[in-house]
Amino acid sequence: xxxxxxxxxxxxxxxxxxxxxxxxxxxxxxxxxxxxxxxxxxxxxxxxxxxxxxxxxxxxxxxxxxxxxxxxxxxxxxxxxxxxxxxxxxxxxxxxxxxxxxxxxxxxxxxxxxxxxxxxxxxxxxxxxxxxxxxxxxxxxxxxxxxxxxxxxxxxxxxxxxxxxxxxxxxxxxxxxxxxxxxxxxxxxxxxxxxxxxxxxxxxxxxxxxxxxxxxxxxxxxxxxxxxxxxxxxxxxxxxxxxxxxxxxxxxxxxxxxxxxxxxxxxxxxxxxxxxxxxxxxxxxxxxxxxxxxxxxxxxxxxxxxxxxxxxxxxxxxxxxxxxxxxxxxxxxxxxxxxxxxxxxxxxxxxxxxxxxxxxxxxxxxxxxxxxxxxxxxxxxxxxxxxxxxxxxxxxxxxxxxxxxxxxxxxxxxxxxxxxxxxxxxxxxxxxxxxxxxxxxxxxxxxxxxxxxxxxxxxxxxxxxxxxxxxxxxxxxxxxxxxxxxxxxxxxxxxxxxxxxxxxxxxxxxxxxxxxxxxxxxxxxxxxxxxxxxxxx
Numbered sequence: 001x002x003x004x005x006x007x008x009x010x011x012x013x014x015x016x017x018x019x020x021x022x023x024x025x026x027x028x029x030x031x032x033x034x035x036x037x038x039x040x041x042x043x044x045x046x047x048x049x050x051x052x053x054x055x056x057x058x059x060x061x062x063x064x065x066x067x068x069x070x071x072x073x074x075x076x077x078x079x080x081x082x083x084x085x086x087x088x089x090x091x092x093x094x095x096x097x098x099x100x101x102x103x104x105x106x107x108x109x110x111x112x113x114x115x116x117x118x119x120x121x122x123x124x125x126x127x128x129x130x131x132x133x134x135x136x137x138x139x140x141x142x143x144x145x146x147x148x149x150x151x152x153x154x155x156x157x158x159x160x161x162x163x164x165x166x167x168x169x170x171x172x173x174x175x176x177x178x179x180x181x182x183x184x185x186x187x188x189x190x191x192x193x194x195x196x197x198x199x200x201x202x203x204x205x206x207x208x209x210x211x212x213x214x215x216x217x218x219x220x221x222x223x224x225x226x227x228x229x230x231x232x233x234x235x236x237x238x239x240x241x242x243x244x245x246x247x248x249x250x251x252x253x254x255x256x257x258x259x260x261x262x263x264x265x266x267x268x269x270x271x272x273x274x275x276x277x278x279x280x281x282x283x284x285x286x287x288x289x290x291x292x293x294x295x296x297x298x299x300x301x302x303x304x305x306x307x308x309x310x311x312x313x314x315x316x317x318x319x320x321x322x323x324x325x326x327x328x329x330x331x332x333x334x335x336x337x338x339x340x341x342x343x344x345x346x347x348x349x350x351x352x353x354x355x356x357x358x359x360x361x362x363x364x365x366x367x368x369x370x371x372x373x374x375x376x377x378x379x380x381x382x383x384x385x386x387x388x389x390x391x392x393x394x395x396x397x398x399x400x401x402x403x404x405x406x407x408x409x410x411x412x413x414x415x416x417x418x419x420x421x422x423x424x425x426x427x428x429x430x431x432x433x434x435x436x437x438x439x440x441x442x443x444x445x446x447x448x449x450x451x452x453x454x455x456x457x458x459x460x461x462x463x464x465x466x467x468x469x470x471x472x473x474x475x476x477x478x479x480x481x482x483x484x485x486x487x488x489x490x491x492x493x494x495x496x497x498x499x500x501x502x503x504x505x506x507x508x509x510x511x512x513x514x515x516x517x518x519x520x521x522x523x524x525x526x527x528x529x530x531x532x533x534x535x536x537x
Contacts, residue, residue, distance in 0.1 A: 281504020
């Protein structure tokens, strides 16, 4: 019985999926098998902090914390809502792109681009507390991937890339002077490096200084097929030499690039980067770094071509203090007074969409009205979603649906460019379980592909995701349901999860009213259970 399992987990702790720490002083990549795209990391004393892109999802810019670069936990969000009109509905592929995080003059500062609006900065004295509202430091269309840098004399700079889709060109990196407090750019940008000849699609720059050299770490070659480039010069404006320091080589880690250089207290260097893995998103790897003639060698030079390749298993970074096994949060029994940090909405959220106090230890989602001529869940903002947490896993939820009108529905969804969901639907003929499929790219109404009348609003819903190596490590999904928590019946058609616009697939909950007018209907969810299942690869 699933209820007995839930009681066990409530007493002993919910399961952790995808543990990178092997418990023997080694780790296995990826350290995060989840979509923390464009990661940037800093060390402040004994603590490491990571930020990642969040695009149209809110709260935005997840902040993760670690003591050893291997074990990570979500601790905050740097951005509550996206401060521009239009983001009250899902703006797929827009919003917050690759951020950078730095600690300067007593502040944790995050710089992030919104490629249709400009470059922004938000900051906090306490990274675990409330972050200040973001300010726009440069109104511009097409500026992306900002990274601040403070030189030894206090002069501040900002490096950035460009998005051709917005500004008409790409593959160049720019540098501008900035106010030391990070609140405004002071001059017109200069081109620091033109990568059109040797490093097409160079972007995502991160700037550092070491042994008298200025370094810009920058990915090139494209998200799925690229490599990690490092530029170095004796002056912030260049001229810069370039060297490829990490590539796929003979490994199966495609496009290993875009991330952060981190130096430990003992002087060891490490590099955090992502790998694009389709529906699973841009998962996060950790690589050792060796310095040779003031050039970094990232990973290991397996084939002796002078370029590093990603490691799969390696000795953990040396940290004097022992760290606990941590993974980003997934399961939720909704006992807290606020939503867990694993959850994001698919657009700017409203507090009236949900309640954690109306019924103890339950999440109540209200049947928010969307009077659409064509019902498309991909265009609905009140989708409460979280990232895929592993290559193979199951999600089980307990739902109680109390609709007021016909046309209301609630359920479990896998969201991407193409999506599928299983829903309890209040129809004229009674309570029905249906599977639907849809696409965010086309105007066609979501298509019902299977339906069965169950005559009740209490049900258990399950999603099983399997990494199928026979079809290219794609996420194969199957829904099932149970009316008693003991026997689950496969339902609907199996499907392959699809990534979203620049983000991995997500799964989560919804409750909507497709009828005319407001509704007092709602769905109560007792728990959301995520467990790892055996992969075939």
